[in-house]
Amino acid sequence: MSVLRPLDKQPGLNTATILLVGTEDALLQQLADAMLKEDCASELKIHLARSLPLPSDVNRPRIDLIMFVVNLHSKYSLQNVEESLRHVDATFFLGKVGFLAMGAGQESHCSIHRNTVTKLANTYRSPLFFCDLEREGFRATVAQRLVRMLQICAGHVPGVSALNLLSLLRSSENPAPEDL
Amino acid sequence: MSVNQQDLDPDSTTDMEDITDAEEKLIKECEELWKDMEGCQKKLSLVGTETLTDSNAQLSLLIMQAKCLTAELSQWQKESPESKFQKLRVDLELVLSTVQSKNEKLKEDLEREQQWLDEQQQILESLNVLHNKLKQQVVTFSESRVFDELNTKMHDIKEYKEKLLITLGEFLEDHFPLPDGNVKKKKKNVKESTAQLITLHEILEILINRLFDVPHDPYIKIRDSFWPPYIELLLRNGIALRHPEDPTQIRLEAFHQ
Numbered sequence: 001m002s003v004l005r006p007l008d009k010q011p012g013l014n015t016a017t018i019l020l021v022g023t024e025d026a027l028l029q030q031l032a033d034a035m036l037k038e039d040c041a042s043e044l045k046i047h048l049a050r051s052l053p054l055p056s057d058v059n060r061p062r063i064d065l066i067m068f069v070v071n072l073h074s075k076y077s078l079q080n081v082e083e084s085l086r087h088v089d090a091t092f093f094l095g096k097v098g099f100l101a102m103g104a105g106q107e108s109h110c111s112i113h114r115n116t117v118t119k120l121a122n123t124y125r126s127p128l129f130f131c132d133l134e135r136e137g138f139r140a141t142v143a144q145r146l147v148r149m150l151q152i153c154a155g156h157v158p159g160v161s162a163l164n165l166l167s168l169l170r171s172s173e174n175p176a177p178e179d180l
Numbered sequence: 181m182s183v184n185q186q187d188l189d190p191d192s193t194t195d196m197e198d199i200t201d202a203e204e205k206l207i208k209e210c211e212e213l214w215k216d217m218e219g220c221q222k223k224l225s226l227v228g229t230e231t232l233t234d235s236n237a238q239l240s241l242l243i244m245q246a247k248c249l250t251a252e253l254s255q256w257q258k259e260s261p262e263s264k265f266q267k268l269r270v271d272l273e274l275v276l277s278t279v280q281s282k283n284e285k286l287k288e289d290l291e292r293e294q295q296w297l298d299e300q301q302q303i304l305e306s307l308n309v310l311h312n313k314l315k316q317q318v319v320t321f322s323e324s325r326v327f328d329e330l331n332t333k334m335h336d337i338k339e340y341k342e343k344l345l346i347t348l349g350e351f352l353e354d355h356f357p358l359p360d361g362n363v364k365k366k367k368k369n370v371k372e373s374t375a376q377l378i379t380l381h382e383i384l385e386i387l388i389n390r391l392f393d394v395p396h397d398p399y400i401k402i403r404d405s406f407w408p409p410y411i412e413l414l415l416r417n418g419i420a421l422r423h424p425e426d427p428t429q430i431r432l433e434a435f436h437q
Contacts, residue, residue, distance in 0.1 A: 003229045010221060082234075090230040093241050094248055123234055125241040163248050 002053040005089040006096050009062040016154035017045040017061045018146065021052060021084055022069030023077045027102070027133040031069075034136075034143035042156045044147065052084035064154040065096050067146065069133075070117055072103040072110045078117070085124065095162030096153050097126045100142070102133045127169040349381055356380040359407060378405045380413075387420060387432035399429040 004019075018035070020028045025048070032046040045061060054060070066088065071077040081099075088097065101117045103110065114130075121128035131142040153162040232240065256265075358377055383406055391398040402411060411430070414420035423429035 003231055005229055007221070007224050010217065086231050086233070088231065090232050090240060090244065093232070093237075094245060123237045124232070125238065125245060161252060163245065163252060166245070167249065 002056070003087050003089050004052065004054070004063065004066070004092065006064075006092045006094075007062070011064075011154070012043075012045075012061050014042050014156070015045055015061060016040075016042045016065075016150045016156060017047065017063050018065045018067065018150045019047045019049060019054075019063045020067050020069060021049050021081065022071070022100075023050060023074065023080050024069065024071050024102070024133070025050070028069060031133055031139055031143060031146075034139050035147055037140075038144055038147045040147050040151065042151055042154065044150070051080050052087040065098065065146075065150045066092060067098045067100050069100045069102065070112070070120075072101055072112045072114070072117070073106070075111050078112050078120075082120070093124055093126060095164075095166035097124065098146075098149065099124075099126060099128045101128060101130050104130050105132045125166075125170070127166065348384075352379065352381040352384070356410065356413075376405060377407050380407075380410050383410060383414070384432075387430070391432045391434065398431040398434075399423050399426075400431070402428050402430060 020032065022028050028048050032048060035046060036044060038044075047060065047063070068081045068084065069077075070081050099117065099121045101114070104114060118128060129142060129145065132138050133142075149165065151157050152160050152165045155161070230240075356379075358379055386400060387398075390400050411420070415422065415430070419433055420430045421433055423431070
């Protein structure tokens with residue numbers, strides 16, 4: 001199965017699964033650890049991948065949320081994410097995909113401009129978070145946000161659907177004039 | 181829901197029955213929901229996949245999102261009564277208005293602070309400019325003035341010194357000339373000095389130079405070239421002093437101390 005589909009399997013009991021896609025293995029691992037430390041009523045499963053497509057021989061649970069992690073210091077990481085996006089089914093983008101940009105704090109090392117990532121997120125109508133994953137405090141904050149988002153995307157929060165959340169997150173951003 | 185169990189003892193097992201009834205009900209509901217889900221799952225797996233490219237992503241996603249939102253909205257309206265919605269809407273509107281007013285206030289504060297900062301910076305800049313100007317003035321001013329003052333002082337003093345020396349020389353020449361050769365002592369046993377006599381001016385020069393060259397030992401030996409009456413003159417008027425232990429040595433009185 002080379003294309004990821006959101007509802008291809010039955011969900012696990014009280015389980016929410018997130019897939020983190022990015023080239024920064026060590027930092028993704030640290031983010032995963034931070035997320036597991038959060039209090040959560042549901043059981044969390046975190047999958048890490050360098051890129052998509054995922055190997056098809058592995059038996060994995062249904063994925064509820066995909067976060068693409070882009071390192072603003074490395075053009076390769078952006079390329080990697082752009083290529084991985086082609087292996088995601090369109091229905092995933094109804095609130096079950098997010099982008100996380102790291103390294104915005106050190107302007108001098110950034111080889112990708114903020115606007116590039118913002119445009120990418122706008123093109124795929126998905127939320128964009130900025131976080132310096134190397135700082136523990138910021139990492140814990142973004143881990144908290146991701147856990148809440150994941151719970152909603154897995155349907156564990158009654159009354160809020162992934163699409164609702166998406167509308168809430170997107171309405172705070174005005175579309176850029178060049179998009180109109 | 182019809183009860184399947186046989187009631188053996190209606191009175192004592194009523195509560196237990198209710199609980200088990202409720203449990204059974206729930207379990208049945210869950211199973212039905214699960215069956216529905218499996219049905220939906222099958223339908224979904226029949227739907228084809230579609231991937232996006234950058235060019236078509238926005239439009240197709242917007243259309244898809246709009247469709248799904250309307251579907252969700254109709255689902256919501258079917259399920260829950262209007263009142264729940266309204267309460268939620270009222271609460272949200274309240275939150276929205278408070279957040280908006282806070283936002284406005286913050287913007288105003290920010291503007292005010294920004295203006296204040298700009299004014300302060302302007303003041304700082306003009307003060308800096310003024311400060312630099314004054315600093316330059318003071319430095320250049322005082323340096324050159326002191327330098328000029330010292331120069332003129334030096335010049336004046338040098339001139340004055342020259343004038344004094346000239347006046348002294350003239351005065352000494354006029355009033356204390358060297359004696360002519362024809363003053364001779366009658367007594368033959370007094371030896372006439374054959375050394376060339378030097379003027380009083382020169383004697384004084386020697387004394388002055390000695391006093392300033394060697395201040396700790398300003399004495400000079402009385403030489404034959406000194407005309408004795410002049411020596412007496414200097415000694416008697418307190419201009420020169422004898423050495424306390426050696427009568428052949430004299431020094432200039434230290435008028436400057």
